[in-house]
Amino acid sequence: MANTxxxxxxxxxxxNNDIYKIIEFLHVKPGKxxxxxxxxxxxxxxxxxxxxxxxxxxxxxxxxxxxxxxxxLYAEGDTYHFMNTDxxxxxxxxxxxxxxxxxxxEGEVVTVxxxxxxxxxxxxxxxxxxVLEVTHTEPGVKGNTATNASKPAVVETGAKVNVPLxxxxxxxxxxxxxxxxxxxxxx
Numbered sequence: 001m002a003n004t005x006x007x008x009x010x011x012x013x014x015x016n017n018d019i020y021k022i023i024e025f026l027h028v029k030p031g032k033x034x035x036x037x038x039x040x041x042x043x044x045x046x047x048x049x050x051x052x053x054x055x056x057x058x059x060x061x062x063x064x065x066x067x068x069x070x071x072x073l074y075a076e077g078d079t080y081h082f083m084n085t086d087x088x089x090x091x092x093x094x095x096x097x098x099x100x101x102x103x104x105x106e107g108e109v110v111t112v113x114x115x116x117x118x119x120x121x122x123x124x125x126x127x128x129x130x131v132l133e134v135t136h137t138e139p140g141v142k143g144n145t146a147t148n149a150s151k152p153a154v155v156e157t158g159a160k161v162n163v164p165l166x167x168x169x170x171x172x173x174x175x176x177x178x179x180x181x182x183x184x185x186x187x
Contacts (some may be wrong), residue, residue: 001059001060001061002056002059002060002062003057003059003060004027004036004037004055004056004057004058005140006060006061006062007022007025007037007054007060008022008025008149009022009023009024009025010015010022010113010125011062011076012062012063012091012113012115012122012123013041013060013061013062013063014061014062014063015041015052015060016044016060017061018044018045018046019042019043019044019045019115019122019127020041020042020044020050021041021042021044021113021122021123021181022039022040022041022147023041023042023049024039025037025040026038026039026075027056028148029043030140033035034052035055036053036054036055036141037053037054037056037057037058038051038052038053038183039051039052039054040051040052040093041055043121044097044141045098046096047096049094051059052156053150055067061154062066062130063115063117063122064115064116064187065113065115065116065122066113066114066116066161067085067093067111067113067118067125068084068111068112068113068114069084069086069109069110069113070082070083070084070091070109070110070112071083071107071108071109071110071112072104072107072108072109072110073090073106075101075104076107078094078095078096078113079092079095080092080093080094080095080098080101080104080113082110082158085109091114092122093121096122097122097123097124097125098126098127099123099124099125099177099178100177100178100180102157102158102159102160102180103126103130103132103157103175103177103180104126105132105156105157105158106132108126108130110124110125110126110127111124111125112124112125113125114151114187117148120164120177126177127177128178129174129175129176129177129183130174130175130177130178131161131172131173131174131175131186132155132156132172132173132175133155133156133170133171133172134153134154134155134156134167134168134169134170134171134172134173135154135155135156135169136153136154136169137152137167137168138151138168139151139155139168140165140167140168146149146164146178148164149164149165150162150163150165150182151163151164151167153167153173155175157172159175159180161173161175161181161182162181162182163182164179164182167185171185172185172186173185173186174177174186
C-alpha cells in the first residue's frame with residue numbers, strides 16, 4: 001500500500017475494481033482546509049480517462065509493474081505487433097492501450113509496462129519525440145508569415161500534424177508524442 005505522497009506520473013494503481021495509470025497529478029495545499037491531490041487517471045483496460053481527487057494521506061493500492069523494451073513491427077487493423085528486443089518473443093496489443101498510435105513508425109522501440117502478478121501488458125510508453133517525414137502538405141505562400149501561421153501536414157505514418165509554413169514535402173520533422181505537435185525540423 002502506498003499513500004498520496006507516492007503519487008507520480010506513470011504510477012499504476014487499483015481503483016474502482018480496475019487498473020488505472022496516472023497521467024497527470026497536482027498536489028494542492030489550500031490556505032484553509034486539508035491538502036489534497038488532484039489526478040487524471042487513464043484506465044488501462046478501456047482507455048477511459050477520469051478526474052479524481054484524493055485527500056492527503058489517503059491509502060492507494062499500487063500495482064507492481066515491470067518494463068521491457070519492445071520494437072514495433074507492424075499494425076494489422078487495430079492490432080499492433082511488437083517484438084521483445086531481448087528474447088525476440090512477439091506480442092499483439094490492441095490500439096486502445098497505445099497513447100499515440102498514429103505516430104508509431106515501424107522499427108520504433110517503445111517501453112511496454114507489464115503487471116508482475118499476471119504478466120498482462122498495461123501500457124505502452126512512446127519515446128518523448130519521434131522524427132517522421134512529411135509526405136503531403138500544401139506549399140507555403142510567400143509573404144504569408146506575418147503571424148505564427150501553420151498548415152496541416154500528413155506524415156509517413158498517416159498522422160496529421162500542424163506545421164509552420166516553411167515545411168515542405170520530404171522534410172523530416174520532430175514531433176512531441178505526448179501532445180502530437182510539431183517541435184522542430186530534424187537535421
